[in-house]
Amino acid sequence: MKCNFTVFRFDPADDDTPRYQEYTVDAEPTDKILDCLNKIRWEQDPTLAYRASCSHGICGSDAVTINGHVGLACQKLVRDYKTANNFVIEPLPLFEVIKDLVVDMDPFFDKHRYVRPYLISDDDPPEKERLQSAEDQDIIEPALRCILCAACTSTCPISRANPDYVGPAALLRAFRYVYDSRDTATGSRLAQLNSEDGAWGCKTMWWCTDVCPKGIPVTRCIGQIKRAIRQEKKNA
Numbered sequence: 001m002k003c004n005f006t007v008f009r010f011d012p013a014d015d016d017t018p019r020y021q022e023y024t025v026d027a028e029p030t031d032k033i034l035d036c037l038n039k040i041r042w043e044q045d046p047t048l049a050y051r052a053s054c055s056h057g058i059c060g061s062d063a064v065t066i067n068g069h070v071g072l073a074c075q076k077l078v079r080d081y082k083t084a085n086n087f088v089i090e091p092l093p094l095f096e097v098i099k100d101l102v103v104d105m106d107p108f109f110d111k112h113r114y115v116r117p118y119l120i121s122d123d124d125p126p127e128k129e130r131l132q133s134a135e136d137q138d139i140i141e142p143a144l145r146c147i148l149c150a151a152c153t154s155t156c157p158i159s160r161a162n163p164d165y166v167g168p169a170a171l172l173r174a175f176r177y178v179y180d181s182r183d184t185a186t187g188s189r190l191a192q193l194n195s196e197d198g199a200w201g202c203k204t205m206w207w208c209t210d211v212c213p214k215g216i217p218v219t220r221c222i223g224q225i226k227r228a229i230r231q232e233k234k235n236a
């Protein structure tokens with residue numbers, strides 16, 4: 001069937017303002033939106049820029065806005081949209097456009113680095129690896145599924161209003177280490193997150209949870225950080 005794609009185009013090096021370009025793609029209902037973008041680039045217009053790699057919801061590189069909703073182009077199918085085969089494809093909101101659907105992810109990864117996304121342990125290094133029980137790993141399991149696609153952070157209304165807010169994806173990563181039984185930096189991690197630019201910036205709007213392509217309860221995990229901060233204060 002014929003599908004109409006209206007695609008955001010902007011090359012800051014050449015264009016004064018963004019524009020939208022129309023393409024018609026022959027697609028099956030089971031085709032991914034990424035398949036359609038590939039058909040556009042491979043068969044019609046090699047100048048169209050977008051990111052993608054794995055095509056299977058693993059690498060997190062192809063989050064875009066599809067008919068007003070953020071999602072992974074490789075996870076969303078043509079048949080998922082009841083829009084009479086009309087699609088509007090735009091870049092992720094929040095981030096600066098580098099070209100067409102490619103946005104500058106540096107601010108996103110800066111915030112990710114800010115929360116120290118690695119294990120910190122004062123314990124002596126073990127002979128092989130730092131083990132934890134299955135029960136302890138279950139606590140942090142939701143956060144292990146994160147593919148850093150930025151769908152949550154780009155959708156979050158607080159991130160849009162406050163550029164200093166660390167955002168849901170970075171908070172989820174912080175949760176992963178705050179609740180990791182092997183990490184010994186819990187106190188300093190919680191102190192770092194105890195601000196309006198940290199965990200308290202979250203106003204529990206659930207948009208991040210709704211949009212997450214991996215089904216991660218992001219808002220709930222941020223709530224667990226807030227609880228840990230309160231508990232830390234009580235214990236002080």
Ligand code: SF4
Nearest residue numbers: 146147149150152212
């Ligand atoms: Fe993407 Fe979900 Fe991770 Fe946010 S929490 S970056 S939406 S996978």
Ligand code: FES
Nearest residue numbers: 053055059060074
């Ligand atoms: Fe890797 Fe979509 S291309 S997640």
